[in-house]
Amino acid sequence: MSDLFENTARKAETYSAQDIEVLEGLEPVRRRPGMYIGGTDDRALHHLVAEVLDNAMDEAVAGHASRIDLELTVDGTVVVRDNGRGIPIDDHPKYPGKSALEVILTTLHSGGKFSNKVYQTSGGLHGVGLSVVNALSDRLTVEVARDRQLYVQHYSRGLPQGPLTRQGAANRRGTTIRFHADPDIFGEAAHFEPHRLYRLARSKAYLYRGVEIRWSCDPSLLSPDSTTPAQETLHFPGGLLDYLNAALKERRTMTRLPFSGALDFPNQQGRVEWAIAWPEDDEGFSHTYCNTVPTPQGGTHEAGLRAALTRGLKGYGELTNNKRAAQVTADDVMGDACILLSVFIREPHFQGQTKEKLVTAEAHRLVEAAIKDHFDHWLSGDPASSKALLERLIEKAEERAKRKQSKELGRKSATRRLRLPGKLADCSRNSPEGTEIFLVEGDSAGGSAKQARNRETQAILPLRGKILNVASASSDKMKANQELNDLTQALGCGVGKDFSSDKLRYERVIIMTDADVDGAHIASLLMTFFYREMGGLIQNGHLYLALPPLYRISHGAKSVYARDDAHKDQLLNKTFKGKKVEISRFKGLGEMMPAQLRETTMDPAKRTLLRVVVPNSADPEQAEDVKATKTRVEELMGRRPELRFQFIQENAKFVRVDDIDV
Numbered sequence: 001m002s003d004l005f006e007n008t009a010r011k012a013e014t015y016s017a018q019d020i021e022v023l024e025g026l027e028p029v030r031r032r033p034g035m036y037i038g039g040t041d042d043r044a045l046h047h048l049v050a051e052v053l054d055n056a057m058d059e060a061v062a063g064h065a066s067r068i069d070l071e072l073t074v075d076g077t078v079v080v081r082d083n084g085r086g087i088p089i090d091d092h093p094k095y096p097g098k099s100a101l102e103v104i105l106t107t108l109h110s111g112g113k114f115s116n117k118v119y120q121t122s123g124g125l126h127g128v129g130l131s132v133v134n135a136l137s138d139r140l141t142v143e144v145a146r147d148r149q150l151y152v153q154h155y156s157r158g159l160p161q162g163p164l165t166r167q168g169a170a171n172r173r174g175t176t177i178r179f180h181a182d183p184d185i186f187g188e189a190a191h192f193e194p195h196r197l198y199r200l201a202r203s204k205a206y207l208y209r210g211v212e213i214r215w216s217c218d219p220s221l222l223s224p225d226s227t228t229p230a231q232e233t234l235h236f237p238g239g240l241l242d243y244l245n246a247a248l249k250e251r252r253t254m255t256r257l258p259f260s261g262a263l264d265f266p267n268q269q270g271r272v273e274w275a276i277a278w279p280e281d282d283e284g285f286s287h288t289y290c291n292t293v294p295t296p297q298g299g300t301h302e303a304g305l306r307a308a309l310t311r312g313l314k315g316y317g318e319l320t321n322n323k324r325a326a327q328v329t330a331d332d333v334m335g336d337a338c339i340l341l342s343v344f345i346r347e348p349h350f351q352g353q354t355k356e357k358l359v360t361a362e363a364h365r366l367v368e369a370a371i372k373d374h375f376d377h378w379l380s381g382d383p384a385s386s387k388a389l390l391e392r393l394i395e396k397a398e399e400r401a402k403r404k405q406s407k408e409l410g411r412k413s414a415t416r417r418l419r420l421p422g423k424l425a426d427c428s429r430n431s432p433e434g435t436e437i438f439l440v441e442g443d444s445a446g447g448s449a450k451q452a453r454n455r456e457t458q459a460i461l462p463l464r465g466k467i468l469n470v471a472s473a474s475s476d477k478m479k480a481n482q483e484l485n486d487l488t489q490a491l492g493c494g495v496g497k498d499f500s501s502d503k504l505r506y507e508r509v510i511i512m513t514d515a516d517v518d519g520a521h522i523a524s525l526l527m528t529f530f531y532r533e534m535g536g537l538i539q540n541g542h543l544y545l546a547l548p549p550l551y552r553i554s555h556g557a558k559s560v561y562a563r564d565d566a567h568k569d570q571l572l573n574k575t576f577k578g579k580k581v582e583i584s585r586f587k588g589l590g591e592m593m594p595a596q597l598r599e600t601t602m603d604p605a606k607r608t609l610l611r612v613v614v615p616n617s618a619d620p621e622q623a624e625d626v627k628a629t630k631t632r633v634e635e636l637m638g639r640r641p642e643l644r645f646q647f648i649q650e651n652a653k654f655v656r657v658d659d660i661d662v
């Protein structure tokens with residue numbers, strides 16, 4: 001992002017050693033939280049709890065703790081307590097007069113997990129997690145019970161508020177971390193969602209049978225219809241199979257039993273556990289983990305599983321002389337399956353501190369080798385089930401091939417036959433692959449966008465003014481609305497129950513409105529329309545928001561674009577510190593030169609897009625989010641404009657669109 005806005009810099013006149021800053025201690029964390037927890041949004045906020053819980057889990061998986069308490073109190077303080085060894089409190093050899101505890105809490109890259117000496121397969125590995133939580137909390141207290149003594153130290157924003165003190169005798173052992181997220185970082189409105197924390201705790205208990213997690217939450221934080229309990233003891237001796245069964249409930253699956261198991265890797269390299277089912281309704285989900293850390297973006301362990309399952313099924317096809325099995329791909333096998341996969345390995349490598357993706361290369365080989373034999377065995381153990389499964393997957397592969405064919409034909413004839421709206425500037429490519437349509441606010445912006453686009457792949461549809469608010473309009477009114485009709489026609493995929501993702505004429509639908517409150521309003525009206533009338537378009541990841549800049553800041557020959565006020569202030573305080581600058585504010589997209597618009601907002605190589613996401617309604621883990629999203633949309637887009645206006649003003653930056661999840 002900042003590259004995009006800063007690469008127009010040509011000349012730096014007074015750039016010297018004094019411009020180079022070195023941040024000390026935990027300052028970098030407070031200055032650039034994104035680098036450590038992936039942002040300052042809700043997801044990042046909840047990640048704080050994950051870091052602290054991960055440390056307690058590491059202690060449990062290493063065999064030193066059997067119980068963990070996770071508590072959310074009425075003022076939003078989170079308490080994580082374990083009965084493990086306790087963070088060491090003796091003086092650190094390298095820092096005389098400072099306890100190891102204080103070093104851990106105040107120094108990045110300090111920890112006991114860099115070698116395999118005290119932890120074998122830990123989720124922690126960077127020595128960063130706890131210090132980051134400390135830096136981003138306005139209050140944090142750590143209690144350690146060790147050698148029958150209790151020790152306590154208080155912190156605020158990463159700084160000790162006094163020495164580590166001994167509080168007297170203790171007849172237990174372990175670590176307790178109590179923290180309150182800093183509103184200066186996360187905003188006054190930020191708060192922990194009980195259901196997210198509960199789910200986090202529950203998934204940890206499923207992932208490691210040897211731990212009991214006691215969840216508790218102040219009842220006043222739970223809404224009356226919430227499915228989250230105020231208190232629960234989580235302990236699952238059946239591991240991932242328990243998890244899968246709870247997730248599937250009464251749903252029917254293609255095979256009689258799920259494919260599940262657990263196995264140690266050879267030479268104490270760790271282990272793998274899995275539970276997989278193919279539901280008849282094709283509504284799948286995939287949750288993968290490494291050392292109990294969720295990896296929502298998958299990675300090498302998931303790739304190993306893909307390979308094992310796909311090879312296994314194809315092999316089974318050969319074995320049973322079913323030639324059609326050859327066309328089955330990994331996507332057919334994995335795409336609609338309910339998948340739970342957990343690995344424990346030494347020294348895992350993740351992408352970034354939030355650990356969303358596993359990149360350890362060996363994990364692929366280890367998982368594939370471990371699961372392959374089991375899978376072959378499982379397939380030949382129940383021929384009736386296996387045959388049914390294979391037939392279903394072949395059907396999928398054939399449907400896919402057919403769709404592809406008709407899609408190619410479809411769009412060609414569709415472009416010719418359909419009466420496309422007159423103001424649509426369509427792209428010239430004949431198949432949807434690689435194409436996008438920009439929904440642009442107003443005719444003048446539409447004009448700039450037409451000049452800025454790539455004709456082959458980018459189409460432009462200018463929309464006039466506010467579109468109809470579909471959440472509070474009758475369906476007749478909707479059908480009569482010209483702007484919405486044009487939009488529906490241009491997309492070609494139908495609305496409501498006639499919606500069909502396959503007929504979508506473009507791969508991406510991009511909402512491009514001005515970076516101001518009006519623009520935010522139009523974008524949210526459009527998102528509501530898509531959410532209500534073309535839900536599949538969002539579910540399948542086709543809807544995006546463009547991020548046009550709001551300001552241009554220039555000093556001499558150097559000019560940089562800022563996407564919002566915060567970014568502008570940041571640039572003024574950093575890049576342009578003490579310089580006399582000229583700031584121009586774009587009143588709208590139409591004011592930008594086509595070349596500027598292309599470079600900052602439309603060019604796929606340089607722009608940033610936000611993908612609009614909604615929770616997956618098939619995934620029981622997300623059921624509460626699905627409900628929350630519905631309520632939120634009704635609240636915001638229903639008949640009470642004042643709520644909507646307030647929300648838009650608070651969120652006009654768009655950057656929080658993940659929060660509203662529409």
Ligand SMILES: Nc1ncnc2c1ncn2[C@@H]1O[C@H](COP(=O)(O)OP(=O)(O)OP(=O)(O)O)[C@@H](O)[C@H]1O
Nearest residue numbers: 055087111112113124125126127128129130131175
């Ligand atoms: N609950 C705990 N019980 C015992 N030791 C702990 C606990 N929490 C933290 N520690 C110790 O503090 C160290 C630092 O923790 P921190 O979370 O900062 O980093 P890490 O877990 O090593 O790596 P990561 O940054 O990946 O989380 C750990 O390596 C461990 O030695």
Ligand SMILES: [Mg+2]
Nearest residue numbers: 055124129130
């Ligand atoms: Mg850690």
Ligand SMILES: [Mg+2]
Nearest residue numbers: 110127128131
């Ligand atoms: Mg640390």
